[in-house]
Amino acid sequence: MKRNRLTAGLAVVGLALAVIAAAPFFATPGEAKSRKELVVDEQPGYVPTPEEEMLPAQYRPQPVFFRTNEPVGTIIVHTNERFLYLVQGNGQAIRYGIGVGRDGFQWQGLLKISRKQEWPDWRPPPEMIQRQPYLPRFMAGGPGNPMGARALYLGDTVYRIHGTNQPRTIGHAVSSGCFRLVNRDVIDLFARVPVGTKVVVRQSASL
Amino acid sequence: MMTRRLGRVAATTVATVLVAAGFATAAMASTLDTVKERGKLVCGVNQGLQGFAAPDAAGTWAGFDVDFCRAVAAAIFADPDKVDYVPLSAEERFPALADGRIDLLARNSTWTMGRETGLGLTFVGVTYYDGQGFLLSRSAGTFSSLELDGAKVCVLSGTTSEANLADYFTDNNMAYEAVLTDSPEATLTAYRSGDCNVVTSDMSQLYAQRLKLDDADEHLVLADAISKEPLGPVVRQDDARWATLVRWVYFAMLDAEELGIASDTVDAALASKKPDVRRFVGAEGGFGEQMGVADTWAVDVVRLVGNYGEIYERSLGEGSPLGIPRGMNQLWNRGGLQYAPPIR
Numbered sequence: 001m002k003r004n005r006l007t008a009g010l011a012v013v014g015l016a017l018a019v020i021a022a023a024p025f026f027a028t029p030g031e032a033k034s035r036k037e038l039v040v041d042e043q044p045g046y047v048p049t050p051e052e053e054m055l056p057a058q059y060r061p062q063p064v065f066f067r068t069n070e071p072v073g074t075i076i077v078h079t080n081e082r083f084l085y086l087v088q089g090n091g092q093a094i095r096y097g098i099g100v101g102r103d104g105f106q107w108q109g110l111l112k113i114s115r116k117q118e119w120p121d122w123r124p125p126p127e128m129i130q131r132q133p134y135l136p137r138f139m140a141g142g143p144g145n146p147m148g149a150r151a152l153y154l155g156d157t158v159y160r161i162h163g164t165n166q167p168r169t170i171g172h173a174v175s176s177g178c179f180r181l182v183n184r185d186v187i188d189l190f191a192r193v194p195v196g197t198k199v200v201v202r203q204s205a206s207l
Numbered sequence: 208m209m210t211r212r213l214g215r216v217a218a219t220t221v222a223t224v225l226v227a228a229g230f231a232t233a234a235m236a237s238t239l240d241t242v243k244e245r246g247k248l249v250c251g252v253n254q255g256l257q258g259f260a261a262p263d264a265a266g267t268w269a270g271f272d273v274d275f276c277r278a279v280a281a282a283i284f285a286d287p288d289k290v291d292y293v294p295l296s297a298e299e300r301f302p303a304l305a306d307g308r309i310d311l312l313a314r315n316s317t318w319t320m321g322r323e324t325g326l327g328l329t330f331v332g333v334t335y336y337d338g339q340g341f342l343l344s345r346s347a348g349t350f351s352s353l354e355l356d357g358a359k360v361c362v363l364s365g366t367t368s369e370a371n372l373a374d375y376f377t378d379n380n381m382a383y384e385a386v387l388t389d390s391p392e393a394t395l396t397a398y399r400s401g402d403c404n405v406v407t408s409d410m411s412q413l414y415a416q417r418l419k420l421d422d423a424d425e426h427l428v429l430a431d432a433i434s435k436e437p438l439g440p441v442v443r444q445d446d447a448r449w450a451t452l453v454r455w456v457y458f459a460m461l462d463a464e465e466l467g468i469a470s471d472t473v474d475a476a477l478a479s480k481k482p483d484v485r486r487f488v489g490a491e492g493g494f495g496e497q498m499g500v501a502d503t504w505a506v507d508v509v510r511l512v513g514n515y516g517e518i519y520e521r522s523l524g525e526g527s528p529l530g531i532p533r534g535m536n537q538l539w540n541r542g543g544l545q546y547a548p549p550i551r
Contacts, residue, residue: 056424057423057424057427057525057530058525058530058532060345062350062427062430062532063350063351063427063429063430063431064430064532064533064534065430065432065532065534065535065537065542065543066430066534066537066542067535067539067542067543067544068542076542078541081541085542088350088351090351090431091430092351092430092431093542094350095532202541204467205465205466205467206467207466207467207468207472207475207476207479207481207484
């Protein structure tokens with residue numbers, strides 16, 4: 001039984017890689033209108049290489065000019081830009097590249113980080129099981145877990161900021177999840193923000 | 208109620224004065240009429256500056272400033288190619304505008320008081336906020352210029368950058384060692400060899416210099432701007448109507464981005480029922496006619512050239528070779544300084 005699942009899992013990994021390879025890896029930041037959702041199946045058990053986790057420069061953490069009235073320490077997510085900003089004051093923020101899942105596009109507003117978890121467990125939601133029935137119902141936290149190295153839970157919602165074992169989804173709208181960063185970046189962010197941190201999510205105007 | 212009526216009377220009076228002023232301007236040579244008669248806009252640009260204005264191998268001009276010329280041509284002629292480019296040196300640029308050789312100067316020029324009061328010119332807006340910054344290795348792990356205490360900083364000797372550098376470190380009680388160089392190439396050589404571990408210059412220049420490093424992605428430009436270098440298009444002071452048109456082309460590009468109108472969503476915008484979108488596309492308001500161009504002027508700008516974000520990303524942004532984050536040039540509601548009055 002276990003072996004069957006493993007074999008199926010490997011096949012999935014191959015398939016998912018093929019899907020990723022067919023798509024342009026990294027979209028350019030800025031306006032996202034013409035960018036399509038990247039359909040990538042989850043790859044439980046897949047551990048990315050360090051080379052894969054080396055993002056293009058614009059998606060790596062960097063200081064940027066960022067004017068806001070939000071207090072220092074606030075997280076601001078601009079979903080269409082695929083960037084997450086951690087407000088530093090003095091007109092600046094540290095900017096991280098993110099992948100935005102369907103759940104990330106469903107809301108804009110204000111929440112607080114309610115819980116922080118290292119190497120979170122993964123329970124695929126029912127709609128994901130429906131699409132990928134071979135997925136495990138539970139996977140303990142650790143390398144290869146689609147939730148990645150850290151998770152920041154937002155209020156009492158299903159939304160969270162988490163890591164990923166699929167670095168190539170950074171910069172994209174992806175088929176599942178909320179806001180994902182590569183593991184190295186989510187570890188960095190995790191260390192910088194306490195429980196209670198204000199998280200503001202902004203969407204772009206629609207016509 | 209009383210106030211409202213008074214307001215209306217005041218508005219009518221202002222409108223009358225404005226119309227009168229319009230006639231007065233029309234009596235003198237109108238730049239817009241001259242441009243229309245000529246069938247081309249004559250635009251002064253840089254002789255060659257990557258990202259801002261440079262001819263490609265086929266001799267076609269491209270860049271952020273060039274796109275601004277194209278946008279003005281699109282607003283007037285619904286054709287962005289009706290532009291004659293006049294490459295100008297730093298010394299030539301303002302006299303060329305003052306004596307009427309060009310209609311518009313879009314040549315990465317810093318808006319200063321003296322250039323308006325002394326030269327009789329008008330800057331229509333800040334299309335690009337630049338400022339002096341710092342380039343250093345990503346491996347230094349430094350995200351703020353306040354962490355540069357003890358740095359060895361390369362700077363071009365005899366420039367305002369050298370003076371700003373001294374002021375900044377003194378103001379913040381930090382020690383530094385200035386490594387003076389006499390050309391951008393010498394600066395890079397010194398940086399590569401480790402004679403200095405930080406380079407300072409205007410940020411747009413630093414991004415261009417960064418490109419010349421073999422491992423460009425391993426170096427970053429800090430977000431702190433320690434000087435103000437607001438760049439923008441310039442016109443003559445004697446034709447306010449022309450200045451208004453040029454200024455609103457810039458505003459329209461910003462408003463388009465804020466409203467979500469881009470070159471690939473213009474058609475959806477034309478069908479939109481949102482009032483501010485309808486005014487933008489010219490379905491309401493009649494603003495184009497008041498400026499002496501077609502009511503579809505703003506649509507033509509966005510369809511044929513793009514909104515501000517598109518123009519920025521094409522020539523300067525992180526998808527372009529220069530890779531400059533939007534930063535200060537992001538829209539005001541996304542953390543930047545770019546803010547345009549509404550079209551209404």
